Amino acid sequence: MYRLFLFLALLILSAQTRAQSSSDVLEDALSGVVTVAVYQTAGVSVRPLGVRGRTVNPEQAYAKALSLAGAKSSGSGFVIELNGQKYVLTNAHVVESATDAAGSLAVFSINQQKYPVRVVGGDALYDFAVLAFTTPPGPELTALPLRSAPARIGERVYAIGNPQGEYPYTVTDGIISAKNRMRGGLTGKFGFLQTTATVIWGNSGGPLVDERGAVLGINSQIAFANGPSGSSVWLSQINFALETSVVLRLLNDVLTNDGLVRRAYLGLEFSETTRISDDDERPQAATTQPVPVLSGILPDSPGKDALKGYVGQTVTAINGEGVRNVQEVLGILETLRPGSMVALTFGHGPSATTVSVKSSTLTPVELESVARYVLTSNRLSLTEAPDGIAIRFMQNNNTYELDRERRYQKTPAGFGQKQIASPSANTPRAVTYRVVAAGIQSERGSKLWRVSKLSYLGAVCRLMGLSGVVDMAVADPDNPDDVRFTRHMLSGEQDVIKACLWY
Known part of the structure; x- marks a missing residue:
């Protein structure tokens, strides 16, 4: 009996210690999170972008309501530091409608201090943007570390942000439920962690942190499903964050390549064709099975001579990795760096042919x-x-x-x-x-x-x-x-x- 009581006491103490430790870590992390506000828009999107000590009282985050009066839209973001300079990371869709005029973009710190910022660059495909302060940031803005070690399935995580623009420094918890997810929208397609830490509009751009307060990803998307009546149903347990392994690569490119992500260029058109029907019984039903085809060569293609005889043929592999559709072609090509060799395989089996071309740089x-x-x-x-x-x-x-x-x-x-x-x-x-x-x-x-x-x-x-x-x-x-x-x-x-x- 004594051993049972001792075991229960140790279990309770361990749980309290973990809870206290998590609270300390999260309260430290709050000072690195900001609300991003857009004050001037163009009507359409402008751009197709260690252990820390506690330096502020976390209660400042909840002392009074944050005023976003005059803001046309808002989202979340967080502070990082590179080479002694602080930046804000967020989603491209949070800031891409802002004009280039002074005062069109600002961030608010934990004590509600407003700081003007500008867009350094980013990338819409990954829904990623980097902001720079146009005035020196105050000491209350502390940088969050970006974790280089990969996330693990089942690992506990926390999402921090400003949902709906009304609830700053909201924290939700969950676990990493899947990795390397690909999304089907126009932007924000690759390199996503799936998590059960609930986010919603306004959380976009905020950090997903681990139990030590290191950033594992940028909260970016939520999931919906079609309900029985045809309406959309929000799936609160399926959320997506751009993982830091991708963020680190994009960040380096943006800061060293005039705000742009470096990409290889082949000057090729890959396509898949689907004929659809729109009748009462099968609305928008596909009647063909799409496969990726090399359907065109641009005039400036570095592979135009080597590949001119292969237009119209099915692409079955790239660099030895099989592809079944154009989405998978894009996924492989996005891993290439300019100047790398690319091996395209056409056909199957003994009749398959592989042609190698050297990529150039997308400018x-x-x-x-x-x-x-x-x-x-x-x-x-x-x-x-x-x-x-x-x-x-x-x-x-x-x-x-x-x-x-x-x-x-x-x-x-x-x-x-x-x-x-x-x-x-x-x-x-x-x-x-x-x-x-x-x-x-x-x-x-x-x-x-x-x-x-x-x-x-x-x-x-x-x-x-x-x-x-x-x-x-x-x-x-x-x-x-x-x-x-x-x-x-x-x-x-x-x-x-x-x-x-x-x-």
Whole structure:
């Protein structure tokens, strides 16, 4: 009996010690977490980005309500320190709509001190952004360490952030339930930890920390499922955080490569095609099994000579790793560094052929090439002008336009043309429009980025390619308030989805 009482006493003491230790760690971590506030927006997204001692009283986090008066949107973030300089890490979707004007972005510290910040860079594909302070940060802002050791299944973790913009320094707990998750959206696709630590809107960009207060990931996404009635159901036990092994690579690139992530470039188009039906019994049902195909070679491709005879063939492996769809092709190519060799395998079995090409570096010049390749094939003419991108719709272009019911309809034959009187007859001439934004615009929602350069448009095309469409908002210079939304089906057919990857 005595031994039983002793065992129970030790068990209770151990639990109390762990609870006390966790509380100390989390209270220390609070001073490294910030609320990110956006005060000026462009209407669309601007960019297609050790042991610490306690230095502040954690009670400051809850002393009074945080005022976000005037803020157009908000999210979370956290402070890190590199080479003696402090930065804030957050999600790209938290800050990408902010303008470049001074005062458009700010962060609030644990004692509600407001600090202006600017975007250093980031990457929409990973939903990652780095912010820099434009005035010296105060001593209450302490840096959180980024953990390099991988997360373990079942490991206890804590999510910290400002859900709904109303509850700063909210802490939830859970475990690591899965690793290396891939998401199906346009952005934030690779390198995610799955966790049961509940997050919701406003938590985006906040840290996921371990029991020692080290950051394991950036809280980024939540999960939904279709309910019996067709409505979305929030799955509170399925949450995603971008893991720090990816964060460390992206951070190094952003800080040493003018705000951009370094990527290899092959100048190739990979695609998969799915024909869909939209009948009462099988709405949006696929009638074909997609496979990845090398469907095009861009003019500046470093592999254009070696691969010109393989257009139209199925890609079965890259660098010896099998691929079943374009998403898996993207996943492998994202691990490459510029200048690396890439081995593409076509076909199966004894008849399989492998061709190796050396990649180059993705730069704004290559992104311009992507924009022209994608849209000129749809009989569009693109020119970069000082005031933005000029676009003309040539005769017989394959364009759809958003109607008043927010559905895309095939445009008439004369779309984008004006009749110019001449002595003999009226002659159609293409109207020059200005591209305002690009992305996706539909009855289900929108994701648009402002594009003032062809390289920006090329970056948006790369993000949109897997959706099978590129939407653009265009305005007639003679009537700039009349903005029209046009859709460009990459397959050329409304009932065929051609998911494309330009890499």
